[in-house]
Amino acid sequence: MFPESFNGNVMTTVQTSTVSEYHEPYYYVVHSVLYTLSVLLNSVVVFVILRSERLRTPTNFLIASLATTDTIYAVGEAGYAIETLLIMNTGRAFMPNSRAWLSFVSSMYVCGKMSNYFHLMSIAFERWVYIVRPFLHERLVGNKRICLILVIIWLFSFFAGLDILIKQQVVNSVKDAPVRFALVYPIVHFLCSAVICTVYVHIAIISHRHMQAIQAQELSFLAAANERHRLRSLKSNWKIVRMVITVFGMFFLTVTPVVCLHAYLVHSNTSMTNMARQILPLLAATHYCSNFFVFFSQCKMFRDMLFFCKSKVKVGALGGNNVSVNTLS
Numbered sequence: 001m002f003p004e005s006f007n008g009n010v011m012t013t014v015q016t017s018t019v020s021e022y023h024e025p026y027y028y029v030v031h032s033v034l035y036t037l038s039v040l041l042n043s044v045v046v047f048v049i050l051r052s053e054r055l056r057t058p059t060n061f062l063i064a065s066l067a068t069t070d071t072i073y074a075v076g077e078a079g080y081a082i083e084t085l086l087i088m089n090t091g092r093a094f095m096p097n098s099r100a101w102l103s104f105v106s107s108m109y110v111c112g113k114m115s116n117y118f119h120l121m122s123i124a125f126e127r128w129v130y131i132v133r134p135f136l137h138e139r140l141v142g143n144k145r146i147c148l149i150l151v152i153i154w155l156f157s158f159f160a161g162l163d164i165l166i167k168q169q170v171v172n173s174v175k176d177a178p179v180r181f182a183l184v185y186p187i188v189h190f191l192c193s194a195v196i197c198t199v200y201v202h203i204a205i206i207s208h209r210h211m212q213a214i215q216a217q218e219l220s221f222l223a224a225a226n227e228r229h230r231l232r233s234l235k236s237n238w239k240i241v242r243m244v245i246t247v248f249g250m251f252f253l254t255v256t257p258v259v260c261l262h263a264y265l266v267h268s269n270t271s272m273t274n275m276a277r278q279i280l281p282l283l284a285a286t287h288y289c290s291n292f293f294v295f296f297s298q299c300k301m302f303r304d305m306l307f308f309c310k311s312k313v314k315v316g317a318l319g320g321n322n323v324s325v326n327t328l329s
Helices: 013-019 025-051 058-090 098-132 134-140 143-160 162-166 178-216 221-267 271-298 300-318
Strands: none
Touching: 025 058, 025 271, 025 300, 058 098, 058 143, 058 221, 058 271, 098 134, 098 143, 098 162, 098 178, 098 221, 143 162, 178 221, 221 271, 271 300
């Protein structure tokens, strides 16, 4: 995860070469670009959701919180990559207390990963309650309770990495924390993924049965109109479910190879894995940019609000009284 050797604010020639033993300079360049892009894109997701009243739904609040978590983690990772590039080029670290900084990034790595699992599970169960128990969802799941759930998620995520921060521990490699990388993280990853997959499969089965039941009934004209409205509601909800499934799918596909790689590296340190050390972490980094593109491609209201904000920016830049802006429908 981090350079394999670190010593205060000054690195010797041997230590500098150790930094690039597994990661070449281009790795840190791409690393910093991906996480900087992630900061920008996730900030846009949070801004647009909070800016639009129509997007302030329980599911979208959870997605906005997930994007906030990714933003905070990406800030730490981008700063770490830039700092490492400076070390590799000058031999000196420029942070006031680089060990504290790397300890913070190590802690954010744990907090960010646990927060992702908590958020993705919360999104899945919120959609499950909406589909399976709609009246219970209407009565219990509101924006205020979602905010309470988010506070709990953030607290649990923070405590997951608190020991690293308190001990000022720097996780230079997976062998510095073998139990975490070989046992705890793989179990948490695959267990949470299995639960989320089970929930979404059940949602898909229930939704399919509802649609079949509505379409199969022979109804009067008035009843048919009511059922058509219900069918449209189910289809609209399925679009939301498809979007959050895609968010989870991107997370699982990009993070799983890194989880397996870390577990493997605890027991092996062969040169055969050098290419994997370069590519797989960068693949996982793309996950932190994916939320924006999933939201943009599958949520029309998000696109409308984004274009509306862009139009307002243009109006402000042009001084604007003579420029008309199309408001959202």
